[in-house]
Amino acid sequence: MTARTARISFDRQVWLEVVYLLTSFPAAVIGFVYAIAMVSVGAGMLVTVVGAPLLALGLAGARLLGRAERARARALLGIRIEEPSALPGPSQGGVLPWLWERLKDPVAWRAVLYEVVRLPWGVLTFSVTLVALLVLWPVLPLLVRGLSNVDRILVRGLLSPSDDLERRIAQLESDRGLVVDTAAADLRRIERDLHDGAQARLVALAMDLGLAKEKLTEDPQAAARMVDEAHGEVKIALQELRDLARGIHPAVLTDRGLDAALSAIATRCTVPVTVDVDLPQRPAPAIEGIAYFTVSELLQNISKHAHAHTATIDVWQVENRLMLQVADDGRGGARLDGAGGTGRSGGAGTEGTGSGGGGTGMAGLAERIGAVDGVLLVDSPVGGPTVVTAELPWRPATEGAHPVR
Known part of the structure; x- marks a missing residue:
C-alpha cells in the first residue's frame, strides 16, 4: 500500500463511518428494548380499552426513533434520505379512523422492524470495528466501508419513505382536488346556462301566456297571436334544454x-x-x-x-x-x-x-x-x-x- 493510498483510505469519511459503527451498538440496544417492550405491552393489552391507544402511542415513538436514525445516517454515512410524509391530523371522521391510521402506519412498523433486525447486526459491527481498530489496522478502511454499506442498505430499505407510494399519494390528492374543482366548474356552468337560457326564456313565456289569458275574451285574435309566439318560444326552450342535456351526457352515448x-x-x-x-x-x-x-x-x-x-x-x-x-x-x-x-x-x-x-x-x-x-x-x-x-x-x-x- 502506497503512502498516497493510505492517506486516501484513512480519510474523514472512514472515521465518520467508524463513529457510526461504534455508536450503533448502544443505539441498537435502546431501539430493540423499546420496540420489543412497546409491541409486547401494546399487543398484550389490545383486549382492553387502553390497548389500541397505547400501541398507537408506541408506534408514534417508533417513528421518532426512525427519524433519529435517519438523521444519524445522514450525518455520519453521508446518504441522502428524505423524511416520510406526516400522518394526517384528526378529521371529521372521529377518533377511530384517526387511531386506525396510526395503528397501520407502515413507516412506524418498518422502524420497529429496523430496530429488531439491527441489534444482532449492531453487535457484530461493533465487535469487528473494535477489533480492526486494535489489531487489524491495515484493513480497517476496507472493513469499515463494507460494514457501513450494509447499514446504508438497511437504512434505505427500512427507514426511507416509499418514494413511488409517496408520489402516488400526492398525485392522487392533487387529482382529487382537480376532479372536485372540475365538477364544481361544470355545476356552475350548468347553473349559468339554465339561468341565462332556458329559465329566462320560460319566465318570459309564462308572462306572455298570462297576457294572452287576459286578452282571450277582449281580443281573441291578439291572444291567438301571443299563444302562437309562445309556442315558438317553447320550441326554442326545449332545444336549449336538449343542448344542455347533451353537454351533460348525451343520450346517444348511453x-x-x-x-x-x-x-x-x-x-x-x-x-x-x-x-x-x-x-x-x-x-x-x-x-x-x-x-x-x-x-x-x-x-x-x-x-x-x-x-x-x-x-x-x-x-x-x-x-x-x-x-x-x-x-x-x-x-x-x-x-x-x-x-x-x-x-x-x-x-x-x-x-x-x-x-x-x-x-x-x-x-x-x-x-x-x-x-x-x-x-x-x-x-x-x-x-x-x-x-x-x-x-x-x-x-x-x-x-x-x-x-x-
Missing part, C-alpha cells in the same frame, strides 16, 4: 356507444371529419364519457382555431389502455403549456373554451385526463398537421358485454 356518439359530434364540426372506432366492447361509462368529451372539446377547437380542411378521429384499444387520436391538417402550433390566448395559432390542441372548458385549453384538458391516470400527447409543429393522442385506462363496461355496434 344508448349506442362511442362510435355513434362521436359520429354525431363529428357532423357538427366545421370541417369534414372521418371517424374510425375499433373496440371489442364498450368501455366503462366513466371512461366512455371522458373519451367523448375529450374528442368533443378537440373538435370544437378545430372548428374555432385550426383553419383545417379535414380531420380524423381514431379510437382503439391496446392491452389495458383506451387510445384515441384526433388529427387535423390545420396550421399547427398547439402546445400543452397553456401559454398564449385563444387567438394564437393551433390545431386540434389550440387553446379554446371547448365543452365546459372555461378557457382552460389543452393544459386543462391534460389535467382532466391525468386525473384518471391518463396521458395526453400533442404533436403540432407550426404549419401543421396537428395530432393529439390521449391514453385512458381501459375498463370494460360489464363482463361479457356485446361488441360495439
Whole structure:
C-alpha cells in the first residue's frame, strides 16, 4: 500500500463511518428494548380499552426513533434520505379512523422492524470495528466501508419513505382536488346556462301566456297571436334544454356507444371529419364519457382555431389502455403549456373554451385526463398537421358485454 493510498483510505469519511459503527451498538440496544417492550405491552393489552391507544402511542415513538436514525445516517454515512410524509391530523371522521391510521402506519412498523433486525447486526459491527481498530489496522478502511454499506442498505430499505407510494399519494390528492374543482366548474356552468337560457326564456313565456289569458275574451285574435309566439318560444326552450342535456351526457352515448356518439359530434364540426372506432366492447361509462368529451372539446377547437380542411378521429384499444387520436391538417402550433390566448395559432390542441372548458385549453384538458391516470400527447409543429393522442385506462363496461355496434 502506497503512502498516497493510505492517506486516501484513512480519510474523514472512514472515521465518520467508524463513529457510526461504534455508536450503533448502544443505539441498537435502546431501539430493540423499546420496540420489543412497546409491541409486547401494546399487543398484550389490545383486549382492553387502553390497548389500541397505547400501541398507537408506541408506534408514534417508533417513528421518532426512525427519524433519529435517519438523521444519524445522514450525518455520519453521508446518504441522502428524505423524511416520510406526516400522518394526517384528526378529521371529521372521529377518533377511530384517526387511531386506525396510526395503528397501520407502515413507516412506524418498518422502524420497529429496523430496530429488531439491527441489534444482532449492531453487535457484530461493533465487535469487528473494535477489533480492526486494535489489531487489524491495515484493513480497517476496507472493513469499515463494507460494514457501513450494509447499514446504508438497511437504512434505505427500512427507514426511507416509499418514494413511488409517496408520489402516488400526492398525485392522487392533487387529482382529487382537480376532479372536485372540475365538477364544481361544470355545476356552475350548468347553473349559468339554465339561468341565462332556458329559465329566462320560460319566465318570459309564462308572462306572455298570462297576457294572452287576459286578452282571450277582449281580443281573441291578439291572444291567438301571443299563444302562437309562445309556442315558438317553447320550441326554442326545449332545444336549449336538449343542448344542455347533451353537454351533460348525451343520450346517444348511453344508448349506442362511442362510435355513434362521436359520429354525431363529428357532423357538427366545421370541417369534414372521418371517424374510425375499433373496440371489442364498450368501455366503462366513466371512461366512455371522458373519451367523448375529450374528442368533443378537440373538435370544437378545430372548428374555432385550426383553419383545417379535414380531420380524423381514431379510437382503439391496446392491452389495458383506451387510445384515441384526433388529427387535423390545420396550421399547427398547439402546445400543452397553456401559454398564449385563444387567438394564437393551433390545431386540434389550440387553446379554446371547448365543452365546459372555461378557457382552460389543452393544459386543462391534460389535467382532466391525468386525473384518471391518463396521458395526453400533442404533436403540432407550426404549419401543421396537428395530432393529439390521449391514453385512458381501459375498463370494460360489464363482463361479457356485446361488441360495439
